[in-house]
Amino acid sequence: MENNNTGYCISCRKETIFNFIKTDILKNIRGKDYSFSVTSAVCSECGTEMNPPGLTDRNILEVDRQYRNYENLVSIGDIEKLMNLYNIGKAPLSLVLGFGEITVTRYLDGQIPSKEYSEVIKDVLSSPSVMKKYLIRNKNKISPVAFNKAMESINNVNRIFCLSEKMLKSISFIFKNLVEVTPLALQKLLYFSQGFSFALNRKQLFEEDCEAWLHGPVYPEVYKIFRDFKYNPIDDERFAVLEGIKTELSDEEMNVLALVCGTFGLYGGKVLEEITHKENPWSAAMKSSVKEDFMENNIISKESIKNYFCSEGEKYDFSHPEEIKRYIDFTLKN
Numbered sequence: 001m002e003n004n005n006t007g008y009c010i011s012c013r014k015e016t017i018f019n020f021i022k023t024d025i026l027k028n029i030r031g032k033d034y035s036f037s038v039t040s041a042v043c044s045e046c047g048t049e050m051n052p053p054g055l056t057d058r059n060i061l062e063v064d065r066q067y068r069n070y071e072n073l074v075s076i077g078d079i080e081k082l083m084n085l086y087n088i089g090k091a092p093l094s095l096v097l098g099f100g101e102i103t104v105t106r107y108l109d110g111q112i113p114s115k116e117y118s119e120v121i122k123d124v125l126s127s128p129s130v131m132k133k134y135l136i137r138n139k140n141k142i143s144p145v146a147f148n149k150a151m152e153s154i155n156n157v158n159r160i161f162c163l164s165e166k167m168l169k170s171i172s173f174i175f176k177n178l179v180e181v182t183p184l185a186l187q188k189l190l191y192f193s194q195g196f197s198f199a200l201n202r203k204q205l206f207e208e209d210c211e212a213w214l215h216g217p218v219y220p221e222v223y224k225i226f227r228d229f230k231y232n233p234i235d236d237e238r239f240a241v242l243e244g245i246k247t248e249l250s251d252e253e254m255n256v257l258a259l260v261c262g263t264f265g266l267y268g269g270k271v272l273e274e275i276t277h278k279e280n281p282w283s284a285a286m287k288s289s290v291k292e293d294f295m296e297n298n299i300i301s302k303e304s305i306k307n308y309f310c311s312e313g314e315k316y317d318f319s320h321p322e323e324i325k326r327y328i329d330f331t332l333k334n
Contacts, residue, residue, distance in 0.1 A: 005017060005018050005019065005020065005041070005052070006018070007041070007050050007052045008050075009043040009045070009046065009048055009050055010048065010050075011043065011046045011048040012043060012045055012046050012048070016043050016044060016045050016046075017043075017044045017045075018041045018042055018043050018044060018050050018052065019041070019042055019044055020039050020040070020041055021039070021040050021042055022037055022038070022039060022040075023037070023038060023039075023040045024036065024037055024038075025038055027063070029067065034066075034067060034070060036062070036063045036066050036067070037062070037066070038059040038062055038063065039055065039058060039059060039062070041055055064110070064112070067112070068112070071115065072118075073112060073113060073115065073118040074113060074118045074121045074122055074125075076107065076108055076110070078121065078122070078125060079104060079107055079108060079121060080108070081125065082121060082124065082125045083104075085125070085153065085157065086124075086128075086131055086150050086153045086154060086157075087149045087150060087152070087153040088146060088149065088150045088153075089146065090102075090104045090105045090108065091104070091105070092142040092143070092146040092150070095138055095141040095142055096134050096135050096138045096141070096142060096150070097117075097120055097121070097124065097134055097138075098120075098134070098138065099117060103117070128154045128157040128158050129158075131150075131154055132151070132154050135147065135150055135151060135154070159224075159225060160225055162221050163208065163221055163222065163225075164206050164207050164208060166205060166206040166207070166249070166253075167190075167206040167207075167208055167219075167222070169248070169249050170190060170193060170205060170206060170249070170253075170257060171186065171190070171222070173249065173254065173257045173261075174186065174189055174190075174193075174257065174261060174265070175234070177257070177258065177261040177265070178261055178265045180233035181233060181234050182229070182231060182232065182233055182234065182268075182269050183223070183226040183227065183229050183230070183231075183234060183269075184215065184231070184269030184270070184272070184273065185265075185267075185268060185269035185272055186222065186226065186234065187210075187216065187217065187218050187219060187222065187223065187269075188216060188217065188264070188269065188272035188273060188275070188276055189260055189261070189264055189265060189272070190206075190210075190219055190222065191210055191216070191217040191219075191276060191305075192260050192264050192272075193205055193256055193257055193260045194206065194210070194302070194305055195281075195305050195306075195308065195309035196256045196259060196260055196309060196318055197253065197256045198302075198305060198306040198309050198310055199309040199310050199312070199313035199318050200252070200255075200256055200259075200313070200318055200319060201252050201253070201256065202310075204302055204306075205253060205256060205257075208221065208222075209299045209300070209301070209302065210299070210300050211285075211298055211299055211300060212281075212282050212285035212286045212298045212299075212300050215273050216272070216273040216276040216277060216282055217276055217281070217282050217300055231269075259318070259319075259321060259324060262321055263321050263324040263325055263328065264324075264328070267328075271332070274332065275328065275331050275332060278331050278332075278334065279308060279331070280304070280308045281300045281301075281304045281305050281308050282300060284304060285298050285299070285300045285304070286298070312327065315327075
């Protein structure tokens with residue numbers, strides 16, 4: 001492949017091609033030695049190190065990122081996420097957290113926070129209740145408008161905690177593993193994840209019940225949280241708080257979610273809806289509701305989901321993506 005990286009080599013005294021290579025450097029910060037992996041540009045003709053535009057800045061950012069990882073310190077992105085999450089500006093956030101008024105501004109400009117202040121930021125980022133305590137404690141330090149906006153945001157974030165921690169972790173896993181997820185697609189991916197958990201692990205993934213709605217299986221509380229996104233991909237800062245949830249998914253639970261994301265996750269919401277319409281749990285629940293002239297709150301029982309997917313699991317080996325794709329193809333064609 002042609003190398004388009006060219007620059008002036010001071011040794012060759014001409015324009016030459018250079019290659020990027022990774023090198024390790026040692027730095028002493030606050031009396032402690034660290035090893036950082038940085039990028040070097042090397043002349044392809046004489047091996048002299050070159051300094052193309054932007055490389056120094058790139059390495060400064062990379063060293064900063066690695067140092068923060070070493071010391072488990074918050075990043076600039078974490079602070080920006082916190083401000084968006086609670087709808088609060090730099091100065092009000094500094095005062096609410098008990099810092100100096102321009103502390104957060106300095107952090108956003110690149111200053112590395114102390115371990116103590118970093119822990120405070122991580123705590124409020126992962127817990128709206130902790131943020132609420134700080135906000136009420138330092139209410140008099142900020143304007144009533146800033147206080148009310150932040151409090152409203154905290155209440156909005158708290159709405160996601162009506163879901164079980166397993167459900168929240170499952171949603172977070174789906175968000176992290178798929179580029180775009182609409183509310184419609186999310187509902188179906190959760191339904192398939194529950195079904196495949198029964199088929200592969202013989203137990204539920206999360207405790208919530210879904211209902212048979214016109215457009216397929218729906219988890220009502222999940223619907224309420226994301227309905228404002230309508231047909232658009234979900235981009236929700238509120239899920240930053242999930243990093244603070246201590247409940248973890250087991251390896252077998254993550255395997256189920258990975259299989260669903262890697263197969264059903266390749267399709268859009270309307271195709272996933274079509275698949276659910278051809279499966280027995282949704283269609284049986286809809287037929288039952290029609291007979292009773294009752295089209296809402298008709299629960300698709302976990303037992304029906306379990307029976308259906310366990311039965312299908314005897315025809316297809318759901319532990320393999322190829323078999324899941326074969327199931328999807330067959331279902332769509334029939």
